[in-house]
Amino acid sequence: MSGIAGKKLILIGERDGVPGLAMAKVFEGSDAEVVFAATECFV
Amino acid sequence: MDLQNQQRTKEAADKYNKDDILVILGTADVDGTGIYAETVTQGDPTYAGPLSGVPLGLPVYHILDPAIKKEADPQAWEEHISMMEMVLDGEALTKAAADMREQYGKSTL
Numbered sequence: 001m002s003g004i005a006g007k008k009l010i011l012i013g014e015r016d017g018v019p020g021l022a023m024a025k026v027f028e029g030s031d032a033e034v035v036f037a038a039t040e041c042f043v
Numbered sequence: 044m045d046l047q048n049q050q051r052t053k054e055a056a057d058k059y060n061k062d063d064i065l066v067i068l069g070t071a072d073v074d075g076t077g078i079y080a081e082t083v084t085q086g087d088p089t090y091a092g093p094l095s096g097v098p099l100g101l102p103v104y105h106i107l108d109p110a111i112k113k114e115a116d117p118q119a120w121e122e123h124i125s126m127m128e129m130v131l132d133g134e135a136l137t138k139a140a141a142d143m144r145e146q147y148g149k150s151t152l
């Protein structure tokens with residue numbers, strides 16, 4: 001059983017790191033649910 | 044962490060069982076990772092946002108943590124994350140999230 005199966009994922013990415021949507025893509029086929037995915041940027 | 048994302052995180056923690064929530068960070072530097080991880084465990088250290096004084100204790104990981112990578116789709120990882128994986132210091136970022144999680148988080152994978 002997957003360790004993230006059934007989990008509610010909060011994905012907080014960063015523009016200079018890994019963006020939220022990129023993280024969402026890798027969990028698309030999993031049994032976890034993405035609650036929200038965001039990308040922050042520091043200026 | 045910006046105020047909107049603090050609010051969304053707070054709402055999710057109110058709506059769902061906290062043990063079912065997993066926060067995954069894609070932050071680029073160790074200091075930022077520590078601050079974000081602190082915000083979702085102990086509360087907003089800057090006392091500026093909705094999570095000020097709100098210790099949610101959520102389990103928080105960095106996306107480059109091997110425990111998270113093994114849960115990801117390998118092909119999508121290669122396509123969307125592998126390039127940043129080469130650039131970022133995954134070990135240090137993983138540790139920054141883990142330090143805060145182990146100190147203040149209430150559950151782990």
